[in-house]
Amino acid sequence: MSSALPLAGASLLQPIGVKALYGLTLHGNHLLAVDPFRGYLLRLDPKTEQVEVLNTSQAEAFYGATGVACWQDQLWFSCDHTVYTTTLSAMQPEPVLTLPYPADGIAVWENTLYVSCKKGGCIFVCDRTSGQRITQFPAPGIGVENLSVWGDYLWACDQTEQTVYCLDRATGELIVKMLTPFDTPTGIAVPPHTTPDSGTVWVAYANEEPYVRDDPNGEEPFVLTFRDRTLIHPLSYRWYKEANYCRTTGYLVEMTYVEEIDTLEDAQPLENVEWRIAFPTSTDRQRVKSVEPVGLPFTEVQQAGDRIACFRFDRIDPNQRHLFGWKALVEVYGIKYQLTP
CATH class of the missing domain: 2.60.40 (Immunoglobulin-like)
Incomplete structure (x- = not known):
């Protein structure tokens, strides 16, 4: 069997110099993501694959960040138990809310902030300014989840179940779920006007891959070992309601x-x-x-x-x-x- 080629010319982004991509959000025609191991807030151009570090002087504040969301020029990110907010121009993070458990993923729609929490087993719905909790509903999966939102739909990707879920933003009711082509999805960004029936969403992944390391000066010149792998891939899907299944990237x-x-x-x-x-x-x-x-x-x-x-x-x-x-x-x-x- 030969290597598989993605259909429809889907592009796969592998940023240089990044250890792991977590959280994913759209800002205009660009994607924003965080690298929790290096403290980078990254801006990526899907067309040119160019990567820019936005927080060149504030990397310490982003160490350990796992979720990121953007509304206009305002940025939110989750780090440990706390969700912070800052403007993209000033980069002065201020806490919005603190949970009793780690805050994994976040999403923002208008005045509403959504926070996923694996240990709590739920998604918290809060006011984006005051951090006051409005309601909460059960998480659709069992693993660490990252979030994205557009219109009436809240989207979540589960690292353990290798699955993307589409939920009703108001009630948390599951609408459709779909399989990702790679394991450990760590971020999701939903383009405008995306619906559950069919479309394409951006999904980030972070894991390890085996490779053969060439060491000509060692006793064993070729050694099988592992290295970090992180990438962003467009997940295309179509929901066949009559047949009761959802098919993803071919x-x-x-x-x-x-x-x-x-x-x-x-x-x-x-x-x-x-x-x-x-x-x-x-x-x-x-x-x-x-x-x-x-x-x-x-x-x-x-x-x-x-x-x-x-x-x-x-x-x-x-x-x-x-x-x-x-x-x-x-x-x-x-x-x-x-x-x-």
Whole structure:
């Protein structure tokens, strides 16, 4: 199987010099995020992939920050148990509210501030200026969640469940949930006028990846180890209400299946051999685009509703060798069924 390519030319952003991206929010045509390990408040341009550090002199205040939200020129960010606010121009953070548990993610819509709290198991709804609590509703997932909001919908990404949830902003009622293509989503930003039916949202991820480290002066020149990986990826989705599932970002995968016939000693020749190999199946989460033969031609047949490649040999002698099979292009998507207990 070859490496998978994202469909529709979706761009993947991997900022240079950043250890981990947490929290994500839109500010005009740019994305804002925080790096809690370096204390960076970052502005990213999705078109050019340029990254700018906005808090060049106030990095200490952003150490440990995990959530960020923006409304006009005002910024909110969560750090430990406290939510702070500041203007983007002045960069003088002031506390808005303090929770008994760590504040994980935040979002702001008009005069309302939303704060997710894993240990509390809920999302707090507060006044954005005074920090006074208005109400609260249960968190949709079980892990650490980051938030984003637009219009009537509140969006949350869960690091443990690798899932994005769309909620009713007023009641917290779950509308739709969708699977992310990478694990540990740590931030989400929803473009204007996004609806639960279909669209694209920005999702940030922070985790580790294995790689081979080249050390020519060491005893072992090649060492398998791990390194930090953080990225931002546009998550495209479509909710199929009638079928009760939501399908997310697809990838074009090339699959190859090949059989080999080698020589055999003291074997009898075979006459009129028919060798059948099943094609990949088209399902809700994947669609077979094309299948072509490898090595020898085949005839496509149907068996119990499945597509089968049929290779026919008039005679196979013990001293013969053959390679034959198929190569398929398959669109593979993430899928999340909308099941309730």
